[in-house]
Amino acid sequence: MLSRRRFLGFGAVAGAALATSQFPLEAFEPSRHGQAVDAKTALGAARANAILLNSNENPYGPLPKTNAAMQQALGWANRYPDFEYDSLVWAIADLHKIQPHQVVTGCGSTELLRVSACAFLAPGSKLILAWPTFEAIPAYAEPTGAEIVKLPLTSNYAHDLDAMLSHTSSGPSLIYICNPNNPTASLTPRKDLDAFMAKLPSNSYLLIDEAYHHFATGSPDYVSYLDQLTSNPRVIVARTFSKIYGMAGMRLGYGVSSEETAARLRRFQNQDNVNMVAAQAGLAALQDTVEMQTATRRIVADRQEFFNQASRRGLKAIPSYANFAMMDAGRPASEVSTYFKNKGILIGRRFPLMDNYVRISFGRPTEMQQFWKVWDEMKSSS
Numbered sequence: 001m002l003s004r005r006r007f008l009g010f011g012a013v014a015g016a017a018l019a020t021s022q023f024p025l026e027a028f029e030p031s032r033h034g035q036a037v038d039a040k041t042a043l044g045a046a047r048a049n050a051i052l053l054n055s056n057e058n059p060y061g062p063l064p065k066t067n068a069a070m071q072q073a074l075g076w077a078n079r080y081p082d083f084e085y086d087s088l089v090w091a092i093a094d095l096h097k098i099q100p101h102q103v104v105t106g107c108g109s110t111e112l113l114r115v116s117a118c119a120f121l122a123p124g125s126k127l128i129l130a131w132p133t134f135e136a137i138p139a140y141a142e143p144t145g146a147e148i149v150k151l152p153l154t155s156n157y158a159h160d161l162d163a164m165l166s167h168t169s170s171g172p173s174l175i176y177i178c179n180p181n182n183p184t185a186s187l188t189p190r191k192d193l194d195a196f197m198a199k200l201p202s203n204s205y206l207l208i209d210e211a212y213h214h215f216a217t218g219s220p221d222y223v224s225y226l227d228q229l230t231s232n233p234r235v236i237v238a239r240t241f242s243k244i245y246g247m248a249g250m251r252l253g254y255g256v257s258s259e260e261t262a263a264r265l266r267r268f269q270n271q272d273n274v275n276m277v278a279a280q281a282g283l284a285a286l287q288d289t290v291e292m293q294t295a296t297r298r299i300v301a302d303r304q305e306f307f308n309q310a311s312r313r314g315l316k317a318i319p320s321y322a323n324f325a326m327m328d329a330g331r332p333a334s335e336v337s338t339y340f341k342n343k344g345i346l347i348g349r350r351f352p353l354m355d356n357y358v359r360i361s362f363g364r365p366t367e368m369q370q371f372w373k374v375w376d377e378m379k380s381s382s
């Protein structure tokens with residue numbers, strides 16, 4: 001019923017696109033292709049041996065039932081995922097107690113950031129966002145011709161909502177709020193967001209990125225914005241399967257909003273953007289509530305241990321509500337990340353306005369022991 005391909009009669013469109021293909025076959029000439037594969041294999045080997053604390057992934061992998069579902073789905077790789085797609089959308093709708101037409105899927109939640117930029121930005125409008133924050137949406141906004149307004153976080157590393165509001169008066173805008181925020185792992189309190197929303201001009205839309213929702217435990221300040229959806233057509237909430245569900249490589253995310261707003265977003269969505277394996281994996285992940293809760297507790301325990309180790313060393317880290325932390329390294333982040341890279345550990349890169357802070361994604365306990373060992377050697381070698 002919901003499948004994009006069946007819904008839009010995509011077969012005919014795809015055929016027409018192929019006939020006018022702009023990609024000559026010579027571009028895929030075998031020897032060049034072979035070199036590319038070799039380079040990729042070498043990169044893959046280097047990555048396989050490194051400790052990856054750089055992309056806020058889930059180091060424990062997908063939930064057990066998800067792994068089994070992916071194996072099974074591979075046997076269906078020759079089929080379009082029509083039925084599976086519909087089931088996934090229904091499952092997301094059930095989870096959030098909304099209608100399926102309020103759900104827009106994405107090839108990762110990054111696609112939702114792109115479709116939001118396409119749907120709501122144009123010359124004369126503004127994208128208003130914190131700085132630093134997750135950097136995908138300003139990149140997507142750039143070709144729309146909209147003005148991009150980047151506003152520093154407050155001293156508590158929350159979004160500066162007053163400053164954001166002051167930029168909304170001159171025309172339509174899309175406000176991007178990442179809560180908890182990447183790279184600072186910090187919260188913007190719900191009550192402040194509500195007060196902000198109440199004052200937002202009617203031509204402004206709010207996109208709340210809740211990629212790290214499941215890790216935002218332990219603070220009354222955090223409440224998901226999903227409860228606003230039915231009453232407010234100007235709110236979009238983006239979620240991902242890349243973090244708590246450990247499916248970053250599967251590329252699956254979604255946005256939820258009012259039906260009217262979802263229809264506006266869907267116009268810019270890629271056709272058939274969820275593959276067979278991702279669809280079945282996502283469905284299994286949503287059904288595995290107990291394992292998801294276990295996974296959350298595990299990461300929360302890892303986070304506590306990270307802060308214990310940091311405080312033992314007198315290090316200052318921003319309180320974290322995510323699966324990573326931003327820590328004051330007391331020296332340039334780029335220097336620290338190069339040092340770690342040479343020791344086989346990848347950590348976050350330098351982020352704007354935070355030159356001396358390093359972003360560390362929490363790895364498994366043995367990986368973190370190695371991280372702290374290398375950290376201590378850095379201190380004594382400086």
Ligand SMILES: Cc1ncc(COP(=O)(O)O)c(C=O)c1O
Nearest residue numbers: 108109110134182211240242253
């Ligand atoms: C805040 C935020 N939103 C979205 C994403 C992208 O997630 P996805 O893998 O679903 O595209 C990330 C990835 O790290 C992120 O930090």
